[in-house]
Amino acid sequence: MKGRYRSLKPAQVDFPPVPQFSFTNLALIIPTNETNRNAFYLNTIQGSVDDVIETKVTITYEDLFGSISSENRVFLIEGRPGCGKTTLTRKVSRDWSEGTIMGEVKYLFLIPLRRFYDKPISGLSSILDYFHLRILDTEVRENAGQGVCFIFDGLDEYSQKYTADGQSWFEQLLRGEILTCSIIMITSRPNASVELRESVNTKGEVLGFLSKQIDEYIDKSYPNNPSMAGDVKTYLHNHKNIQHMCYVPLHLVMIIFIYNTCENDKAPLPKTETDVYHTFTVMSLIRYYRKNGKNVVLNTLQSLPTSELSLFLSISKLAYNATVGSKTSISLHDIKDEFSASDVANLGIIVVDKKEGLSGGEPVLSFFHLTNQEFLAAYYVSTLPSNEQKKAIKEHVGKSHMSVVLKFLCGITQLQKDDHWNAIEEYALINKWDGKKVNLKALHCIFESQNGQRCKELFAKTGGKLLIRDEILTLLDYCVVGYCLESATDAVREISLKCQLTSEGLGIIDEKITRCMESVKNFEILDDLCDKDKCSALTKLFHRFPNVESLK
Numbered sequence: 001m002k003g004r005y006r007s008l009k010p011a012q013v014d015f016p017p018v019p020q021f022s023f024t025n026l027a028l029i030i031p032t033n034e035t036n037r038n039a040f041y042l043n044t045i046q047g048s049v050d051d052v053i054e055t056k057v058t059i060t061y062e063d064l065f066g067s068i069s070s071e072n073r074v075f076l077i078e079g080r081p082g083c084g085k086t087t088l089t090r091k092v093s094r095d096w097s098e099g100t101i102m103g104e105v106k107y108l109f110l111i112p113l114r115r116f117y118d119k120p121i122s123g124l125s126s127i128l129d130y131f132h133l134r135i136l137d138t139e140v141r142e143n144a145g146q147g148v149c150f151i152f153d154g155l156d157e158y159s160q161k162y163t164a165d166g167q168s169w170f171e172q173l174l175r176g177e178i179l180t181c182s183i184i185m186i187t188s189r190p191n192a193s194v195e196l197r198e199s200v201n202t203k204g205e206v207l208g209f210l211s212k213q214i215d216e217y218i219d220k221s222y223p224n225n226p227s228m229a230g231d232v233k234t235y236l237h238n239h240k241n242i243q244h245m246c247y248v249p250l251h252l253v254m255i256i257f258i259y260n261t262c263e264n265d266k267a268p269l270p271k272t273e274t275d276v277y278h279t280f281t282v283m284s285l286i287r288y289y290r291k292n293g294k295n296v297v298l299n300t301l302q303s304l305p306t307s308e309l310s311l312f313l314s315i316s317k318l319a320y321n322a323t324v325g326s327k328t329s330i331s332l333h334d335i336k337d338e339f340s341a342s343d344v345a346n347l348g349i350i351v352v353d354k355k356e357g358l359s360g361g362e363p364v365l366s367f368f369h370l371t372n373q374e375f376l377a378a379y380y381v382s383t384l385p386s387n388e389q390k391k392a393i394k395e396h397v398g399k400s401h402m403s404v405v406l407k408f409l410c411g412i413t414q415l416q417k418d419d420h421w422n423a424i425e426e427y428a429l430i431n432k433w434d435g436k437k438v439n440l441k442a443l444h445c446i447f448e449s450q451n452g453q454r455c456k457e458l459f460a461k462t463g464g465k466l467l468i469r470d471e472i473l474t475l476l477d478y479c480v481v482g483y484c485l486e487s488a489t490d491a492v493r494e495i496s497l498k499c500q501l502t503s504e505g506l507g508i509i510d511e512k513i514t515r516c517m518e519s520v521k522n523f524e525i526l527d528d529l530c531d532k533d534k535c536s537a538l539t540k541l542f543h544r545f546p547n548v549e550s551l552k
Helices: 004-006 037-041 059-064 085-097 122-130 134-142 169-175 193-200 211-221 226-238 240-245 251-264 275-293 306-324 341-347 371-380 386-396 400-413 416-429 441-449 453-462 474-490 503-512 530-544
Strands: 026-030 056-058 074-078 107-112 147-151 181-188 202-208 348-352 365-366 429-431 436-438 465-472 494-501 524-527
Touching: 004 085, 026 059, 026 400, 059 122, 074 193, 074 441, 085 107, 085 147, 085 465, 107 122, 122 134, 134 169, 169 193, 202 348, 211 226, 211 251, 226 240, 226 251, 240 251, 240 275, 251 275, 275 371, 306 371, 306 400, 365 371, 371 386, 371 416, 386 400, 386 416, 400 416, 400 441, 441 453, 453 474, 465 474, 474 503, 503 530
Parallel strands: 074 181, 074 202, 107 147, 147 181, 436 465, 465 494, 494 524
Antiparallel strands: 026 056, 026 202, 348 365, 429 436
16 A cells, blocks of 8 residues: 555646645644734635635644644645645655654555545445455454544545435544544535534645745746746746736646746747636647647647547537536546547546546546636637627626636637627626725726726726725735726726735735826725835825825
8 A cells, every 4th residue: 555655746647747846835724713814814815715714823744744643533624726735645645655654554545536526435345445455344444443544635526525414424434433543634625615624623724835935936946047937036026917826836837837838939928817728728739739749830729720629629618517517527427429538638638537446447537727627618618609608607607616717708708799798797896885886806807808998998887986895805906906997097086995905915006007097086995004014005006196086
């Protein structure tokens, strides 16, 4: 068993290439009713449905796994897609196999729950069969799980975790009713593990990268070329929205790969998240062609050769259906007769898990990252006839699990068609308190489209009112607000920022606005301005609004 873990790589995918020095940050969730949010907490908020809105402190890998015991037996590790949860489980398994952690554990079972997504884990035998170790059944049961560690990776990909009567094997294991001495570690996206939080002894979060680790990772990526490392950092500094993506380790790996390729090919660098995923998808397909000895010029997805275009569109449709159904794992039954597992494996867009296990050894398909799946889902919608696109937007607008798809659709279409724009107007406006005002989600869609004219139109419909209320703003949010204010310029009359602000964020807005906005008459802020740096940044920003008549 230990031999199979010693050879584990940091990631399940071989593209983009993930270096062996990949690392991430851990936080321990602190049970408290405290409402005051400190700087560290705010730095861990990325403006997504997977934010963990709880007090937390940093903890070292050694301290976290040094506290595991049969008394402190159930660990829940949460984190966003791509932040490094699976990488963490693979590191734990490898370190255990090398004898550096959990020395009291005799058997460790790393269980990717995507392999069980369509069939429940009916008991210990299901797991032992997966590892072809049924011979251990009697020993594990007689010892009540003593010396056994179960690592369940990807609770969000397991649809059978709870039952109506609460008597599934999985639930009984967590409650300590069976195998009471076993150690259990579970990883999950936060929005899929809410019901589990009261059943665990310890909660942690994989944070991904913070600013310092992003710089360190870049430096390690160019050990003999500090000049190139500096160029990458400058690129990220000038594109805060791309920099914001880099807190997800897989995104940073992608962006460095894209940067290197664009520099070699003298190609333009991405400006938006849509650009990043479009460019990366094109590069993945080029890699496929080169592996198969084909020399194909491919600048956009629309320029795919006919022979592969049909397959690519089928995969994109699969991504759309999976996203609509909140699925991240796909069986061969889902693809029916449209294409084979070998087809998609060769194209390099889908990860094919060929390991034997349940489902008769059938491969399980998945996209290498949830956001990749969401981009392809948006691409599929963009290829539909106009009336079907509008129908899809109206059907799913406002649904949290489809919000990224909508944003990508705006980026792909650039909101050129009025049908697209009309379909999201209701989503774009909020009708509360004293009339219509533009909300932050709408600005994200416009920013991704890079269509400044739509921004002017949106503000015109509200009388020029922008409202941001009760939000914890990220660097990306500030970047989006700055871009949209600059784009709308003369259409903006009133700005209301009723949220917690930062000096860095206010500086980003100031950088984006390159001219005076003489049309702004009212400016409202609801925040503590005792911070000297924040006051200084706000004073500098106010110079952009020379005709403000009402300041609150």
